[in-house]
Amino acid sequence: SQKIEQNSEALNIQEGKTATLTCNYTNYSPAYLQWYRQDPGRGPVFLLLIRENEKEKRKERLKVTFDTTLKQSLFHITASQPADSATYLCALSRGGATNKLIFGTGTLLAVQP
Amino acid sequence: GAVVSQHPSWVICKSGTSVKIECRSLDFQATTMFWYRQFPKQSLMLMATSNEGSKATYEQGVEKDKFLINHASLTLSTLTVTSAHPEDSSFYICSAREPELGETQYFGPGTRLLVL
Numbered sequence: 459s460q461k462i463e464q465n466s467e468a469l470n471i472q473e474g475k476t477a478t479l480t481c482n483y484t485n486y487s488p489a490y491l492q493w494y495r496q497d498p499g500r501g502p503v504f505l506l507l508i509r510e511n512e513k514e515k516r517k518e519r520l521k522v523t524f525d526t527t528l529k530q531s532l533f534h535i536t537a538s539q540p541a542d543s544a545t546y547l548c549a550l551s552r553g554g555a556t557n558k559l560i561f562g563t564g565t566l567l568a569v570q571p
Numbered sequence: 572g573a574v575v576s577q578h579p580s581w582v583i584c585k586s587g588t589s590v591k592i593e594c595r596s597l598d599f600q601a602t603t604m605f606w607y608r609q610f611p612k613q614s615l616m617l618m619a620t621s622n623e624g625s626k627a628t629y630e631q632g633v634e635k636d637k638f639l640i641n642h643a644s645l646t647l648s649t650l651t652v653t654s655a656h657p658e659d660s661s662f663y664i665c666s667a668r669e670p671e672l673g674e675t676q677y678f679g680p681g682t683r684l685l686v687l
Contacts, residue, residue, distance in 0.1 A: 490674050501577075501664045501678035502615070547614060557603070557674055559666075561614045 460486035462562035464548060470568045471538055479533040479565045481548035486560070488550035491524055491531050496545045496564070505546075506533075538569045574598055575667050577679035584655055585687055592650045592682045594665030600645035601667030605676060606638070609662040621648055655686040 462483045471477050489510050494502035508515045508524045515522045521534040535542050545566050549559040574597040584590050603622050607615040621627040621642035629635045639651040662683055666676040
């Protein structure tokens with residue numbers, strides 16, 4: 459069965475540094491890979507989507523890479539701020555009529571001031 | 572745009588009672604809605620997918636008679652947890668999708684259910 463793994467432990471970084479989160483998957487061929495942010499007790503909030511034929515996507519301080527050969531996506535937050543502290547989830551899908559999302563385990567990011 | 576609401580945001584009920592959770596897309600028409608469950612420190616697990624006007628498709632291991640889903644309109648889906656038990660206590664989150672908006676799912680704020 460498909461498996462999606464993210465940095466299993468919390469990631470602690472200093473304010474201003476770049477945070478890099480990893481998402482690895484097996485037994486799956488996604489057409490789309492998405493990153494979401496989730497704050498405690500809240501639903502996920504969409505951040506970025508990257509397609510299988512795209513290598514990199516950027517949005518403001520966020521950058522996502524997608525390597526279908528390595529079966530890996532990297533999510534970068536540059537110039538990190540304490541307000542970026544949250545759990546970040548990667549999610550894979552094949553698209554189509556219902557576009558079912560399969561979520562990774564999530565990585566808790568803590569940005570220290 | 573693409574806002575999804577849920578009601579209630581939290582609910583406490585006695586074991587054996589039924590609880591209904593509403594999910595609404597406020598500014599778009601959602602042809603497909605999804606229901607997820609999330610236990611503490613775990614990721615979201617898809618429970619079922621519902622398309623407007625048709626029966627929901629449940630994931631393996633999810634009891635369709637226990638978790639009743641109705642997607643009666645393009646802006647409303649409901650999840651009813653029937654005869655709730657303490658093990659049903661969880662964080663229930665819905666999401667909605669409209670193909671014209673792309674592949675992204677837009678999530679509601681979640682409903683915390685505690686069954687005593």
